[in-house]
Amino acid sequence: MTARTRVALVGAGSMGSHHARVIAQSDRADLTYLIDPREDVGRAVAARYDATWLPELPELTGIDAVVVAAATEAHYPLAMQVLSQNRPLLIEKPVADSLLRTREILDEAEIRNLPFMCGLLERFNPAVVTARTLLGSPIHITSTRHSPYAQRIKTGVAWDLLVHDVDLAILLMNTDPVHVDARLGFFNSSSEPGAEDVAETLLEFEGGGIAQISASRLGQRKIRQLSIYEDDRLIELDLLRRDITVYHHISENSADGEGRGYKQQTVIEIPELATSQEPLTAQFEHFLALVAGTADAAVERESILPPHRVIEEVISRRPDSHLATAAAH
Known part of the structure; x- marks a missing residue:
């Protein structure tokens, strides 16, 4: 009988x-x-x-693995403490509160050859898992991740929302972007100073692939939509409903033969999901x-840094970023 992981x-x-x-x-x-300190x-x-509560991380004797879902600012010291005791770690995104600290954590896990995961949860969405089994050569990706404003999340949408679809774009294109462009919007007075409420991002990939990613917390409803374009078909995902539809265009002409109206023939496929497991x-x-x-x-460790690099580049567009960089030096 295999021992259970503590x-x-x-x-x-x-x-x-x-x-x-x-x-x-x-x-x-x-x-x-x-x-938890509380x-x-x-x-x-x-x-x-039926677990034991502790106010702080103990010596990890008798523990096989650790999951960290604490505040982002606590990630770095917690991660380094866990890794120093040679324990595998699953940590919520982002890995740390700066790209430098994220690299240090990943380097430590690499040196120690430890299993390390980041909570990029949409990788495990049943619609995404299914789409990855269908994909040929994607050339264009569009995604929309909009939500109503959440008072408990005052930091920007780049780390809260955008990172998921950036990660998916890199995963689906199967390569890192060669160019990143972004425009940020700042609208809600309840947000932390310099924290973006809207992030419109364009990623360009080697070979000409493009991903357009929209993240916003100005919505009046949750939208989690992802479209993947190939030469001869469109794969649409609703990540909230966890479903997938494939479209293949056949022909188009006028509805009546004289130019009045429009008629299109499209094959629509609704594939069975590869899994129904909760992400x-x-x-x-x-x-x-x-x-x-x-x-x-x-492979898992290597997949973590690319989306973090993109988000770091996106938030460099914040008006306070250049001042923060100057102060750091």
């Missing part, structure tokens, strides 16, 4: 509580520790899933595979 989870907030549920429900893992919140989540559960299962050595840890 997991320590850092963070009992909105995302942390979801991770706690998924870990506790796994038939391959046990939620051993729930770490005793009332931490104890409540720990008790719900967070699928992500954790992949993490367990990395820990067990049945998935390629090196």
Whole structure:
């Protein structure tokens, strides 16, 4: 019988509580520790899933892997503490609060040859998983990720929303972008100073591929749409509903033969989803595979930095970025 993976989870907030549920429900893992400095919140989540609450990360003797869903500013010290004890790590996005610190963390995981994952959850969306089995040679990607304003998230949409579709574009194009352009909009007075509410981004890829990515928190409803264009078909994904439709244009002409109106023939396919598994559960299962050595840890580590590089370039368009860079030097 294979031993169950003993997991320590850092963070009992909105995302942390979801991770706690998924870990506790796994038939391959046990939620051993729930770490959160807020005793009332931490104890409540720990008790719900029969884990032990701790106020801070302990020595990891007896723990096989760690999941971090804490505030972004805490990621760097937590990650380095976990990696220094040679434990595999799944950390929510972004990996750290700067590209420099993200590189340091990834370098440490590489040096130690440790399984390391970032919570780029849309990779495990059933519609995305299915689309990747259908793809030939994508040449143009458009995505829209719009949401109503959330008071609890005051930092910019680049790290909160845009990063998911940047990651998907890189994944689907199967290469890093060679050029990044972006325009940012600042509108909501409740946002942190310099935090963008809208990010319109254009990625250019070697060979001419283009991705147009729109992220906004000015919406009145959630939109999670992704369109993938190939030479002879269009693959449309609704990431919220987790469904996929494929279109193949056949012909077009006037509706009546005299130019009045329009008629088009299009083949529409609705493929069966390759999986129906909840993305967070699928992500954790992949993490367990990395820990067990049945998935390629090196490939996983290498996939993390490219979307972080793009987002860092996007937020360099913030009006305060040049001042911050100058102050850092």
